[in-house]
Amino acid sequence: MLEGTIAMKVALFVPCYVDAFFPEVGIATLELLERLGCEVDFPLDQTCCGQPMANSGCHQDARGTEALYAKNFAGYDHIVTPSGSCAHHVRDHMTAIEQTPAVQKVRRNTRELVEFLHDVLQVREFPWAEFPHKVGLHIGCATLRGLREATTSEIAEPAFNKPKQLLSAVKGIEFVAPKRIDECCGFGGTFSVFEEPVSVRMGQDKVSDHHNAGAEFIVSPDMSCVMHQQGCARRMGLPLKFIHIAQVLNGARG
Amino acid sequence: MKRVDHAGASSRFIEAKDHADFHDMRLWDLRKKRDAEAIDIPEWEELRGLASAIKEHTLTHLADYLEQFERNATANGMVVHWARDAAEHNQIVFDILEAHQATTLVKSKSMLTDECEMRPFLANRDIEIIETDLGERIQQLDDEPPSHIVVPAVHKLRGDVAEVFARTIGTDPKNHDVPYLAESQRMHTRPYYLTAGAGMTGANFAVAETGSFVVCTNEGNADLSTNLPKLHIASIGIEKLIPKIEHLGVFIRMLSRSALGSPITQITSHFRAPRPGTEMHVVLVDNGRSERLGMADFWYSLKCIRCGACMNTCPVYRRSGGLSYGSTYSGPIGVIIDPTFNLRKYSALPFASTLNGSCTSVCPVKINIHEQIYKWRQIIAERHQLPMVKKEAMRVAGRILARPRLYRAAVQAAATGIDKLPRFMIYNPFNAWGHQREVPSSPSQTFRQWYLKNRGADK
Numbered sequence: 001m002l003e004g005t006i007a008m009k010v011a012l013f014v015p016c017y018v019d020a021f022f023p024e025v026g027i028a029t030l031e032l033l034e035r036l037g038c039e040v041d042f043p044l045d046q047t048c049c050g051q052p053m054a055n056s057g058c059h060q061d062a063r064g065t066e067a068l069y070a071k072n073f074a075g076y077d078h079i080v081t082p083s084g085s086c087a088h089h090v091r092d093h094m095t096a097i098e099q100t101p102a103v104q105k106v107r108r109n110t111r112e113l114v115e116f117l118h119d120v121l122q123v124r125e126f127p128w129a130e131f132p133h134k135v136g137l138h139i140g141c142a143t144l145r146g147l148r149e150a151t152t153s154e155i156a157e158p159a160f161n162k163p164k165q166l167l168s169a170v171k172g173i174e175f176v177a178p179k180r181i182d183e184c185c186g187f188g189g190t191f192s193v194f195e196e197p198v199s200v201r202m203g204q205d206k207v208s209d210h211h212n213a214g215a216e217f218i219v220s221p222d223m224s225c226v227m228h229q230q231g232c233a234r235r236m237g238l239p240l241k242f243i244h245i246a247q248v249l250n251g252a253r254g
Numbered sequence: 255m256k257r258v259d260h261a262g263a264s265s266r267f268i269e270a271k272d273h274a275d276f277h278d279m280r281l282w283d284l285r286k287k288r289d290a291e292a293i294d295i296p297e298w299e300e301l302r303g304l305a306s307a308i309k310e311h312t313l314t315h316l317a318d319y320l321e322q323f324e325r326n327a328t329a330n331g332m333v334v335h336w337a338r339d340a341a342e343h344n345q346i347v348f349d350i351l352e353a354h355q356a357t358t359l360v361k362s363k364s365m366l367t368d369e370c371e372m373r374p375f376l377a378n379r380d381i382e383i384i385e386t387d388l389g390e391r392i393q394q395l396d397d398e399p400p401s402h403i404v405v406p407a408v409h410k411l412r413g414d415v416a417e418v419f420a421r422t423i424g425t426d427p428k429n430h431d432v433p434y435l436a437e438s439q440r441m442h443t444r445p446y447y448l449t450a451g452a453g454m455t456g457a458n459f460a461v462a463e464t465g466s467f468v469v470c471t472n473e474g475n476a477d478l479s480t481n482l483p484k485l486h487i488a489s490i491g492i493e494k495l496i497p498k499i500e501h502l503g504v505f506i507r508m509l510s511r512s513a514l515g516s517p518i519t520q521i522t523s524h525f526r527a528p529r530p531g532t533e534m535h536v537v538l539v540d541n542g543r544s545e546r547l548g549m550a551d552f553w554y555s556l557k558c559i560r561c562g563a564c565m566n567t568c569p570v571y572r573r574s575g576g577l578s579y580g581s582t583y584s585g586p587i588g589v590i591i592d593p594t595f596n597l598r599k600y601s602a603l604p605f606a607s608t609l610n611g612s613c614t615s616v617c618p619v620k621i622n623i624h625e626q627i628y629k630w631r632q633i634i635a636e637r638h639q640l641p642m643v644k645k646e647a648m649r650v651a652g653r654i655l656a657r658p659r660l661y662r663a664a665v666q667a668a669a670t671g672i673d674k675l676p677r678f679m680i681y682n683p684f685n686a687w688g689h690q691r692e693v694p695s696s697p698s699q700t701f702r703q704w705y706l707k708n709r710g711a712d713k
Contacts, residue, residue: 016655019701020665021694026701030709042705047654047661055609057631057640058648064656093628141610154567154615156293180282184569188608193686194644195606197265200690201274201573202608231691 008121010038011073013081013110015223016048022223028246029082029113035128035250036121043072050096051089055189059096066097070106078120079110082246084143084222085189087112092146113246114149114221118162125169128251132172136215137164138206138229140222141184149221153182163221163245170248178209187228203232211238217254221245255599258581260606264574267409277409278573281402284566287515288616301508306620308501309557313547319462319495320538326465327536330527337539340370346537347372347454347487348379354485354533356381356451362469362476363387364456365403365560366489366539369582384446386475391439395422401576401584404513404562409575453479455525457490458559459505460536463498466526467536470509470519477523484532488525492543493556505559508618512563546594551629555590557619564613564623570606579603586613590626593634601639604630665700 010033014026033040049069053062069090073079081087090110097103117123139161143149150161167173186192186202193199207229210218218240220226226242233240243254268274292298312319324334335350337343343366351359359376361383367373373383373394385394389406393399396418400406407415412430419435420427423442429435447453455476457467467488469476480486496502510519528534547553565571565585576584581592581600589607592600604627613623634640640648654660687693699707 014701016661016665020668021697023697023699023701023704027704030705042702042709044702044706045658047656047658050655053648053652053655055628055631056605056644056648057633057635058645058652059632059635061648061652064652068656068658141608141612145611145615152612152615153289154292154612156298182612184608184610184612186569186608188610190644190647191605191608195261195264195570196686196689197261197268198570198573198606199608201268202569203691205278205573227694228691231687231693234692235690 008038008078009041009076010078010080010116011041011043011076013046013049013069013073013079013086014042015081015083015086017227018082018223021227022244025082025223025244025246028244028250028252029080032246032250033080036117036123041076046072049086049089050094051086052189054089054093054096063096066094069094070097070103073106073110074102076106077109078116079106080113080116081110082113082221082244083224084112084140084147084149085224087115088142088146112143112147112149112221114143114163114166115147117166117249123166126166126249126251129169129249130171130251131217131248131254133216133254134174134176134214135167136176136178136210136213136218137167138185138210138218138220138222138225139163139182140187140220140225143221144182166249167219167245173248176213176215178206178213178215180209183209185225185229187225189224192228199228200232203228204236207233207236207238207240211240215240217241217243219243219245219248255596257598258579258600258602260574260578260580260602263578263580264606267575267578268573273409273411274573274575276411277575280408281566281572284513284515285563285616288512288563288566289515291511291515291517295507295511301504302618302620305504305508305559305618306557308496308504309619310554312495312497313493313553313556316492316495316547319497320492322462323460323465323495324538326463328465330465332465332528332534332536335535335537337537337541339541340372340539343370343489343537343539343541344372344375347489348376348381350485350487350535351376351381351452354451356483356485358382358384358446358450359452359454360384360386360446360450360479360483361454362456362471362479363390363406364454364489365400365582366456366491367454368399370489370539370541372489384443384450386443386447386479387471387473388436388439391443392418395419398577399582402562402565403560403583403587409577447478447482450479450483452485452487453481453483454487454489455480457488457494458509459496459502460490460494461497461499461502462495464526466499466524467494468502469523469525470506470521471523472520474521477521480523480525481529486525486528486532486534487537488535489537489539491539491541493558505618509559509561512561512616512618542594546591549594552590552594552626554621555587555626557621558587558591559619561618563616563618567612567616569610569612570608574606579606586623586627587621590623590630593630597634597637598639601634604634662702666703668696
């Protein structure tokens with residue numbers, strides 16, 4: 001535990017696609033939270049937040065999954081997940097189930113990892129972290145415009161960027177910016193398969209933009225966007241690498 | 255009626271690479287210019303709030319303002335007509351033309367007349383219609399609807415325009431020079447202004463207090479259309495009302511900045527009364543607007559001032575083209591308006607979105623576009639308008655994800671080998687993923703398995 005930090009009990013929510021395809025992101029999130037002094041619970045019956053069904057309009061089909069989420073995470077003051085769109089769903093869209101006080105509390109207390117680090121723990125230093133690479137930052141749209149983790153190019157207001165602020169504390173990191181700084185990458189959940197032509201075209205444009213800016217790595221708090229972008233980049237033969245922000249903040253060297 | 259297949263149409267759009275590249279670049283350029291203009295005005299966000307409030311106020315007192323407009327416009331010497339729907343609108347316009355023995359109509363751009371499908375209606379009654387907006391004229395000559403509400407032919411390259419003009423107005427097919435093409439069209443259209451029996455416009459705003467309306471253009475064609483013939487007909491959607499002339503400035507400051515990234519349109523024409531010896535008719539059109547006004551989640555869409563900013567910023571629209579939406583209104587605003595006209599026909603459109611929210615952020619009247627898209631998806635699912643494959647995929651996914659043991663079996667199968675796909679991914683047409691993308695490589699264990707091995711003992 002870091003000196004001066006307060007022990008905090010946290011429940012970890014590892015979204016289904018991270019559980020299945022990117023266990024290293026879950027591990028990095030868990031280790032980072034522990035390193036920062038949190039006592040981390042991982043409720044073993046967790047599955048998903050209900051977003052895939054709800055975003056498709058199928059609230060009936062989302063109900064059971066949302067109820068299970070609310071049951072698994074009931075009573076925790078802090079529920080942390082390394083996925084912005086899941087946190088956005090829980091907080092802003094988890095309405096298929098009855099809104100009991102317990103459900104409302106679970107929803108309110110669910111945060112994306114960067115929000116938790118930045119706003120709750122207020123961590124500003126990661127002395128163990130070093131990432132000597134040119135990095136393009138990708139903040140998914142739910143994280144950006146839903147959770148408002150950063151200001152956007154559409155609205156002129158005093159700028160802030162929570163993921164970038166945290167990453168700026170990592171030694172050796174160098175940011176390079178794509179031309180279209182916050183254009184959607186085209187993942188969009190089931191959009192990625194039901195609107196495959198546009199989704200892929202957007203993904204190709206996004207990774208090309210990062211590549212042309214000189215990025216070696218794309219770092220993101222949103223693994224679902226990354227899954228899509230990585231898929232596009234690999235097929236195109238671009239030498240881009242992808243890594244979750246939790247891994248970088250936890251000290252991965254790339 | 256057949257469902258619009260947005261994904262299929264967008265696939266064909268993307269295949270024409272030069273067109274797709276240009277379309278995306280051109281509209282992104284408008285978005286960037288819009289940003290520069292918005293940043294230049296320190297009170298931009300305040301203006302958005304004000305514009306939204308004025309529109310919400312007007313819409314919640316719409317009947318009163320419409321009657322006030324009618325009284326004042328009538329007092330000014332205009333003739334005001336009321337059209338319940340597209341059919342009534344078209345009939346009213348035809349009756350006015352017939353009463354004046356007008357057989358040629360010069361017309362500036364109006365989305366409403368496209369919405370009402372007025373052109374074929376009048377053409378069938380031997381009225382010759384000349385669109386005078388350049389983009390709209392290109393589309394008319396090519397017998398295609400507009401693909402964008404502000405720049406109707408933005409999906410065409412200059413070579414396409416040269417081909418259309420060569421075929422229809424006799425230009426040199428090999429000459430793709432833009433000034434040549436524009437001038438040729440102008441020379442071809444100009445004589446019609448002098449002979450037309452009537453001119454027609456839409457309106458960007460109608461002011462209740464003054465009984466006047468405002469048309470914003472860049473080409474001067476609306477003014478020629480209205481100031482040369484002896485008859486001016488204006489088709490105005492009932493949502494175009496604003497209470498007072500002092501409110502106009504809020505919108506005029508934002509309209510062209512949002513649309514094209516220019517501070518103002520070249521011409522802002524105020525129409526208050528007919529010139530001596532001429533007539534001015536206004537047709538106030540409902541065509542579903544009152545019904546929309548009664549929809550709790552969707553009435554905000556009536557705030558729209560048709561600037562097209564949401565289309566310019568929409569990454570899906572930019573890469574699929576307006577015609578892929580199969581409707582008069584395309585892009586994000588089309589996605590939330592079209593289902594009110596025909597839910598089944600337009601049921602795919604709310605899914606032609608990543609819910610990225612950029613549209614909402616640029617909207618000058620703060621319509622919560624992406625939230626309405628989300629809501630429409632629920633309504634489409636509830637009214638059983640989802641395609642069977644998606645419906646079934648969600649039913650199965652919902653069952654598995656609500657049951658930890660089924661979920662674990664599925665995830666472990668997915669994690670240990672993508673070739674052993676779990677059911678929910680087979681029912682999901684997940685294979686579409688692999689057409690142009692690599693699938694993620696399979697890790698040796700799931701996070702949960704790692705957790706049980708590494709942290710399980712002390713839990």
